[in-house]
Structure formats: structure tokens, C-alpha cells
Amino acid sequence: MIIPSQKHLFDIPDDVAYLNNAYMSPLMHSVVAAMEVGISSKVQPWTYASDQFFALPEEARQLAGKIFNSSAENIAIVPSASYGIQTAANILPVSSGQNILVLKDQFPSNIYPWQDRAAKVGATVTQLQIPEDDDWTRVLLEAINSQTAIVAIPQTHWASGATIDLVRIRAALDDVGGALVLDLTQSLGAQSFSASDIRPDFAVAATYKWMMGPYSMGFLYVDPKWHQGDPLEHNWINREGSENFSGLTNYREGFQPGARRFDMGEKSNPAQLRGASAAMRQILDWGISNISETLDIKTQYIENELSRTSITPVDQNLRAPHYLGLRFHGGVPENLAASLAAEQIFVSVRGPAMRVTPHLYATDNDIDRLVQALKGL
Numbered sequence: 180m181i182i183p184s185q186k187h188l189f190d191i192p193d194d195v196a197y198l199n200n201a202y203m204s205p206l207m208h209s210v211v212a213a214m215e216v217g218i219s220s221k222v223q224p225w226t227y228a229s230d231q232f233f234a235l236p237e238e239a240r241q242l243a244g245k246i247f248n249s250s251a252e253n254i255a256i257v258p259s260a261s262y263g264i265q266t267a268a269n270i271l272p273v274s275s276g277q278n279i280l281v282l283k284d285q286f287p288s289n290i291y292p293w294q295d296r297a298a299k300v301g302a303t304v305t306q307l308q309i310p311e312d313d314d315w316t317r318v319l320l321e322a323i324n325s326q327t328a329i330v331a332i333p334q335t336h337w338a339s340g341a342t343i344d345l346v347r348i349r350a351a352l353d354d355v356g357g358a359l360v361l362d363l364t365q366s367l368g369a370q371s372f373s374a375s376d377i378r379p380d381f382a383v384a385a386t387y388k389w390m391m392g393p394y395s396m397g398f399l400y401v402d403p404k405w406h407q408g409d410p411l412e413h414n415w416i417n418r419e420g421s422e423n424f425s426g427l428t429n430y431r432e433g434f435q436p437g438a439r440r441f442d443m444g445e446k447s448n449p450a451q452l453r454g455a456s457a458a459m460r461q462i463l464d465w466g467i468s469n470i471s472e473t474l475d476i477k478t479q480y481i482e483n484e485l486s487r488t489s490i491t492p493v494d495q496n497l498r499a500p501h502y503l504g505l506r507f508h509g510g511v512p513e514n515l516a517a518s519l520a521a522e523q524i525f526v527s528v529r530g531p532a533m534r535v536t537p538h539l540y541a542t543d544n545d546i547d548r549l550v551q552a553l554k555g556l
């Protein structure tokens with residue numbers, strides 16, 4: 180189902196064509212209102228009952244479970260993608276001589292933890308070269324072998340918008356006993372994903388892009404087989420019985436159940452949690468397949484309009500519906516993003532591609548303004 184413009188839910192002036200959701204989504208009015216309720220708990224702390232320390236995280240966990248297509252028991256609340264990836268890097272087995280596969284020009288939060296782990300155990304990190312045809316699935320399938328301990332990749336490449344067939348990657352890893360770690364920051368909330376079907380070992384998404392939520396928050400999916408792993412930090416609230424505030428110094432060895440042991444310290448931030456939950460409720464209300472279908476029409480329109488220019492996107496069958504990475508003959512012109520910004524048209528340049536990433540707030544007029552500006556180059 181195509182969703183009509185949802186601009187009325189956002190605070191975006193009419194002369195601003197914001198086509199840069201991959202950088203940061205704007206907060207909806209409903210999310211701001213929910214965050215303000217959260218802030219009021221800190222303004223008047225006597226209104227913030229201790230049971231809210233548990234109720235608000237559980238509400239967010241339930242909603243995130245629906246978005247990951249998984250039980251809430253497998254979801255941890257984290258501050259960032261890097262926190263989730265580091266948790267995975269500490270837990271997953273990898274030994275000397277084994278290999279960790281990543282993509283060339285992948286986002287650094289999904290690189291540094293692997294370089295560090297590999298250096299400690301004598302493993303190697305291989306950055307797979309960018310395929311000329313953008314078919315990362317083929318390149319990954321060719322590279323996975325009996326030495327592959329871990330494949331740590333996104334669903335959609337943050338610079339080009341090229342997307343990966345995760346079902347096939349999981350199947351290849353099953354054959355060699357390898358683990359799959361996913362950074363879904365540039366896809367979860369806008370592109371279909373099912374943890375039940377893909378069975379990643381770990382998968383993380385920061386909330387401030389396609390999850391339409393606040394900054395400094397994310398959700399980490401942890402497969403049940405790793406629920407006994409070491410958390411990144413040992414905080415009081417993740418231990419068994421922490422609901423009893425007067426008994427906290429009866430130090431306990433056990434943890435809260437499921438993936439809760441991986442929750443970050445001070446997870447019970449009412450503004451962040453209420454904001455993230457309000458955003459996820461709206462996403463579920465729209466429906467992720469409807470968001471994806473609607474954004475596909477917007478990005479395809481741009482692509483078709485530019486088809487007679489020398490600007491080329493990733494092949495339509497290989498790119499994510501919500502994500503248009505445009506390549507220019509001879510590279511993205513210097514200052515292009517800045518000169519578009521001067522006309523109140525906002526996109527971003529990452530590596531060799533200019534990212535055009537509208538969301539449901541983008542109107543036909545916004546998109547036409549970009550098309551006309553690019554055609555005029």
C-alpha cells in the first residue's frame with residue numbers, strides 16, 4: 180500500500196527538501212511529545228516511580244522485537260551500533276588463522292571491533308573489494324569458506340545503497356559453521372527484515388535513522404545461543420532481583436533473563452525510551468512493507484528522471500528500495516552537496532556516491548526540486 184505524504188507529522192518548513200534520512204531522521208511531533216513526557220519525569224523525579232525503570236525498557240523491547248521479527252527476549256537496549264558490534268566481537272569465537280569478512284568502505288563501527296579482536300587472537304579481517312556490478316551477495320558467497328569464522332556486514336551499504344541477500348549468506352555460513360553479525364542501522368525500519376528467517380548471531384540498529392527515533396540509542400538482537408555470553412559492562416540493573424531497590428547490595432550472580440543482560444547501563448532513560456517507542460509505534464502503524472514500497476516509488480522516480488544523464492545509481496534489482504546512491508562520471512562534483520544545501524535541498528556524499536534518502540515526509544515537489552537541480556548540472 181502506498182502511503183500518502185506524512186509531512187504533517189514532522190516539523191519541516193515548506194522550502195526545505197530534506198532527502199537525507201540516511202544521515203539522521205527528523206523527529207516526529209509525536210516523538211518529541213513523548214520525549215517531553217519523559218523529560219518531565221526528571222523535572223519532577225517524585226513522579227518517576229521505580230517500576231518505570233523496568234516498564235519503559237520492556238515496552239521498547241517489545242516494540243523492537245516486532246520490528247526485528249523476533250521475540251522481545253532476544254532484544255537488548257544499547258546506546259549505539261558500535262556498542263552492539265563490540266558485544267558481538269567479544270563473544271563470538273574466532274581463532275588464529277581464521278578469517279572475518281567485511282565489505283570495503285563499510286561503516287567504521289562495524290570495522291574497528293573486528294580489527295581489534297582479530298589482532299588479539301591472530302585472525303585476519305578481509306575487506307572484500309567493491310564489485311563493479313554492485314553484487315555484494317556474489318562476492319560474499321565466493322569468499323565464504325572453511326576459514327570463515329564471522330561475516331560482519333550491513334543489509335544495505337551505507338554509501339551506495341547496494342543491498343545483500345542475507346538468506347543466501349546465512350545458508351552459506353551454515354555450511355561452514357560461520358557466524359553472521361549485521362549492522363542494520365541503514366535499513367531496519369524501512370526495509371524488510373526478519374531475524375526469524377535470517378537467524379543472525381547478532382544484529383544491531385541505531386535508532387536515529389530509519390527507526391525514526393532519538394540519537395544515542397539502539398537495539399541489539401542476540402540469538403538465544405549467545406544469551407550466556409559476557410555483557411560489555413556489568414551494571415546493577417541487569418542482575419537478577421534488581422527490581423528490589425532496597426536489596427541491591429545483596430550482590431547477585433544471576434542476570435535478568437534473555438538478552439537483557441546485554442542492556443547498557445542507565446538504559447532506563449525515560450525521554451529516550453518514550454521517544455524510541457513512539458517512533459516504533461508509528462513505524463508499525465505505517466507497516467514496514469508499506470514504507471518500503473512508498474520509498475521505492477520515490478527513489479525510482481528520481482532514477483527514471485535521471486536516466487538520460489551521466490548520473491548512475493546501483494542497479495535497481497541490487498539496491499535497497501529506500502536508498503539511492505548516485506554515482507557521477509568522474510566522481511561526485513566537489514561542493515555539489517553544499518550548493519544543493521544553499522538551495523535548501525539536503526542530501527549527503529559518502530565516498531564515491533551521493534546518497535538520496537527521502538522518507539515519508541518528502542513531497543513530490545521536494546523530489547522534483549532535486550531532479551531539476553541535478554538535470555541542470
Ligand SMILES: Cc1ncc(COP(=O)(O)O)c(C=O)c1O
Pocket residue numbers: 201258259260261262286288333337362364365385397
Ligand atoms: C551503517 C551505519 N552503521 C552505524 C552508524 C552509526 O554508528 P554508531 O551508532 O556506532 O555511532 C552509521 C551512521 O552513519 C551507519 O551509517
